Amino acid sequence: MNKKFLKGAALIGAAAASYSYLPSRMGRLQHELQQEAEEAALTLATPEKVLYLTFDDGPNPSYTSRLLDLLKEYEIKATFFIVGKFAAENPDLVLRMEQEGHTIGLHSMEHKSAMIQTPSYTRWDFAKSLEVMEDLGISVKYYRPPWGHVNWFTLQEIKARGLKKVLWDVMTGDWKESSDEEKMQYRLLKHSVPGSIVCLHDGRGDGKVQNDAPLRMIETLEKTIPIWLEEGYRFETVDKKYM
Numbered sequence: 248m249n250k251k252f253l254k255g256a257a258l259i260g261a262a263a264a265s266y267s268y269l270p271s272r273m274g275r276l277q278h279e280l281q282q283e284a285e286e287a288a289l290t291l292a293t294p295e296k297v298l299y300l301t302f303d304d305g306p307n308p309s310y311t312s313r314l315l316d317l318l319k320e321y322e323i324k325a326t327f328f329i330v331g332k333f334a335a336e337n338p339d340l341v342l343r344m345e346q347e348g349h350t351i352g353l354h355s356m357e358h359k360s361a362m363i364q365t366p367s368y369t370r371w372d373f374a375k376s377l378e379v380m381e382d383l384g385i386s387v388k389y390y391r392p393p394w395g396h397v398n399w400f401t402l403q404e405i406k407a408r409g410l411k412k413v414l415w416d417v418m419t420g421d422w423k424e425s426s427d428e429e430k431m432q433y434r435l436l437k438h439s440v441p442g443s444i445v446c447l448h449d450g451r452g453d454g455k456v457q458n459d460a461p462l463r464m465i466e467t468l469e470k471t472i473p474i475w476l477e478e479g480y481r482f483e484t485v486d487k488k489y490m
């Protein structure tokens with residue numbers, strides 16, 4: 248009886264691991280290997296000082312326009328991985344991103360982890376969020392899974408719909424209630440190298456922003472962008488990285 252139970256539990260564990268944990272882990276490893284190869288190539292060639300700023304979890308009516316103002320001030324083009332339901336609620340912000348030359352990618356419909364999604368929910372998630380974007384007249388080429396989690400059906404949908412999965416290299420904890428400008432700036436400057444994809448947040452996946460975290464992210468960027476520019480960095484959308 249006990250043995251049977253253990254065997255059953257082991258089988259369920261293995262099934263859960265192969266459904267989502269392994270695909271997510273493999274995706275992360277693949278991204279890191281690719282990045283390492285690029286960095287190795289860069290050390291041989293003259294490193295091109297390009298950073299790819301990306302913003303997840305918006306659009307948010309309280310923060311995204313302020314972020315767009317900042318990017319406009321420095322003529323920086325960035326990539327926004329937006330949540331379908333927030334895009335439907337804030338179409339003007341999405342259209343402004345498009346008009347101002349930013350790249351728009353998807354970050355799911357409702358920001359749920361692929362680890363707990365059923366196959367049918369996963370398919371609905373892609374169909375529905377792409378429909379929202381189509382209604383706004385925006386074609387989407389890039390997809391960033393919430394938390395980087397995918398399951399086998401996420402991978403299938405990404406492939407079938409001709410999307411490219413985009414992860415990140417630099418994360419600062421900017422979404423946290425306790426985020427701290429000084430620490431965030433330190434991490435941004437320490438960890439960003441030529442070719443880094445920097446992941447920041449102009450909203451929160453569940454819509455419940457706490458303690459104005461995106462505002463501190465924007466204020467950190469206001470202070471960090473001039474330093475990067477002085478160091479000779481320029482900024483591109485992920486299109487330029489993957490074209």
Ligand SMILES: [Zn+2]
Nearest residue numbers: 303304393452
């Ligand atoms: Zn997210």
